[in-house]
Amino acid sequence: MAEYHDPSLEGFDWAEIRTTVRRRLSFHLRGWESADIEDATQDVLLSLVRFLERSGAPVSMEGLIAVVARRTAVSRMRLRARRPATQPVEEEHVVAPDDGARRELLALEEAIERKALAIREYFRLHQAPCLELAEARANGVDFKQLAGTTGQSHVALLQRWSRCMKRLREAIGRGDVPWDRSGGDA
Amino acid sequence: MNETFRDTHARFPALLADDLLHLLDVTESALVESHARECAECGELLARARARRADWWEGTGHATVRALSTFASTPDALPAADRDVVARHLEHCEECREDLRVLTAGVASAAPIAPADAGPGDSGGRSHGLVWAFAGGLAAVLLVFVFMNPSRAPDPGVAVQPEVRQPSGSVTPPAGAPRTSGTPERAPVAVAMEPVALEGASRGTGESGVAASVAIPGGAADVPFTLPALFVDEGTTFVIELRDANRVMLFRDEIAAARALAPAGVRIPAARFRAGRLALRVAWVDAMGVAEAREYALDVSMPR
Numbered sequence: 001m002a003e004y005h006d007p008s009l010e011g012f013d014w015a016e017i018r019t020t021v022r023r024r025l026s027f028h029l030r031g032w033e034s035a036d037i038e039d040a041t042q043d044v045l046l047s048l049v050r051f052l053e054r055s056g057a058p059v060s061m062e063g064l065i066a067v068v069a070r071r072t073a074v075s076r077m078r079l080r081a082r083r084p085a086t087q088p089v090e091e092e093h094v095v096a097p098d099d100g101a102r103r104e105l106l107a108l109e110e111a112i113e114r115k116a117l118a119i120r121e122y123f124r125l126h127q128a129p130c131l132e133l134a135e136a137r138a139n140g141v142d143f144k145q146l147a148g149t150t151g152q153s154h155v156a157l158l159q160r161w162s163r164c165m166k167r168l169r170e171a172i173g174r175g176d177v178p179w180d181r182s183g184g185d186a
Numbered sequence: 187m188n189e190t191f192r193d194t195h196a197r198f199p200a201l202l203a204d205d206l207l208h209l210l211d212v213t214e215s216a217l218v219e220s221h222a223r224e225c226a227e228c229g230e231l232l233a234r235a236r237a238r239r240a241d242w243w244e245g246t247g248h249a250t251v252r253a254l255s256t257f258a259s260t261p262d263a264l265p266a267a268d269r270d271v272v273a274r275h276l277e278h279c280e281e282c283r284e285d286l287r288v289l290t291a292g293v294a295s296a297a298p299i300a301p302a303d304a305g306p307g308d309s310g311g312r313s314h315g316l317v318w319a320f321a322g323g324l325a326a327v328l329l330v331f332v333f334m335n336p337s338r339a340p341d342p343g344v345a346v347q348p349e350v351r352q353p354s355g356s357v358t359p360p361a362g363a364p365r366t367s368g369t370p371e372r373a374p375v376a377v378a379m380e381p382v383a384l385e386g387a388s389r390g391t392g393e394s395g396v397a398a399s400v401a402i403p404g405g406a407a408d409v410p411f412t413l414p415a416l417f418v419d420e421g422t423t424f425v426i427e428l429r430d431a432n433r434v435m436l437f438r439d440e441i442a443a444a445r446a447l448a449p450a451g452v453r454i455p456a457a458r459f460r461a462g463r464l465a466l467r468v469a470w471v472d473a474m475g476v477a478e479a480r481e482y483a484l485d486v487s488m489p490r
Contacts, residue, residue, distance in 0.1 A: 017351040060257050063288040074415045078245050111203040116246030121271045139386040141396050178267035181200055
């Protein structure tokens with residue numbers, strides 16, 4: 001981590017932080033290859049660097065590490081569960097993006113998380129039927145599966161989702177949903 | 187490089203985020219595609235994003251770590267609309283409340299700011315109030331937990347035996363469930379079941395979600411469950427409870443985290459189940475002595 005010279009990153013023992021992150025990820029991702037743990041560790045460290053650069057020192061560095069590591073582990077497990085069997089995890093390492101590319105992707109992930117939360121809470125307030133669909137999608141439940149468990153037709157659910165998206169676009173247009181259009185790293 | 191290109195380039199990350207959530211109309215989506223073809227940098231970001239995830243909705247809907255942290259420490263630094271979104275979300279999301287607690291562990295035990303000191307429009311006071319209210323709630327849950335398990339509270343620093351313990355003798359068996367007494371005359375042929383994955387099942391209260399479907403074939407000895415990733419420390423003991431719709435306990439057990447979080451790590455005797463909607467509660471006390479719990483809805487069927 002010595003390549004970062006932002007003052008907000010000084011005063012932290014990054015070797016110690018890396019050890020803590022790796023230990024936490026090794027626990028959350030038990031049974032995973034060490035290369036996969038290392039890859040996830042790099043994502044956590046970059047997320048921490050991004051946080052410190054933009055927000056400064058956290059209230060509790062230990063707490064920040066714990067939360068970022070847990071969330072990264074959950075995300076990795078979800079990605080692995082969805083990965084087609086024909087695309088092994090190791091493939092990522094062959095074309096491992098550099099840190100700059102990873103940081104861009106992490107920034108994109110954060111922007112999407114921020115927007116998805118705004119959508120979810122807008123639906124919670126104004127469009128309860130849409131909230132059910134948004135939560136199903138967030139939980140990895142596709143509409144075909146949801147149709148099977150709720151007794152509704154798949155087509156009806158797709159149509160409802162389409163209407164939800166239309167209303168959402170209108171709400172964003174009216175400024176009813178906090179939305180970043182600038183592309184800036186807000 | 188013309189003005190349109192520069193403008194689209196500057197807005198590309200925001201446009202791409204919208205595109206990956208399928209929020210753009212046809213024209214805007216075409217703009218993203220055409221710019222990605224013209225601009226190598228943006229084209230690479232688009233390709234990486236699509237390679238990373240097939241569905242960017244999945245796993246979303248929670249407050250970002252930075253938003254939670256800012257909300258807890260300097261809420262006025264968040265735009266008012268974002269602050270309201272986070273506050274509303276915390277009312278419903280147990281997971282984010284737990285993350286907030288971990289992020290602010292130092293704050294919660296420091297300055298004794300009573301919620302009553304804050305004015306009605308004081309968002310800083312509101313957030314501190316929320317932290318204190320949450321801490322109080324956790325303390326209450328912990329007390330209940332300790333009273334329910336006087337002899338089994340995990341001893342910090344002492345390794346917990348990984349084997350699955352027998353259910354507590356105080357468990358109320360389901361009405362009509364077969365009771366075992368003595369050695370059976372003939373050993374039944376056990377039918378193995380695929381583990382039931384709880385990832386995606388509804389959690390907690392107030393979240394509309396989907397119940398995990400549990401079809402128990404005749405002859406199954408036990409029902410294996412795979413828990414979703416949960417933030418716990420080594421040495422944590424999970425308390426597993428199965429309850430019916432009337433909250434009557436059908437089964438209770440304690441399992442070490444290393445075992446419980448393994449695939450098919452939670453196993454419940456099939457005889458303890460009954461058809462219909464049941465709730466599987468997973469509770470634990472972590473190494474810091476904080477009690478937590480998740481609850482999953484199960485739709486149980488017993489095809490003959």
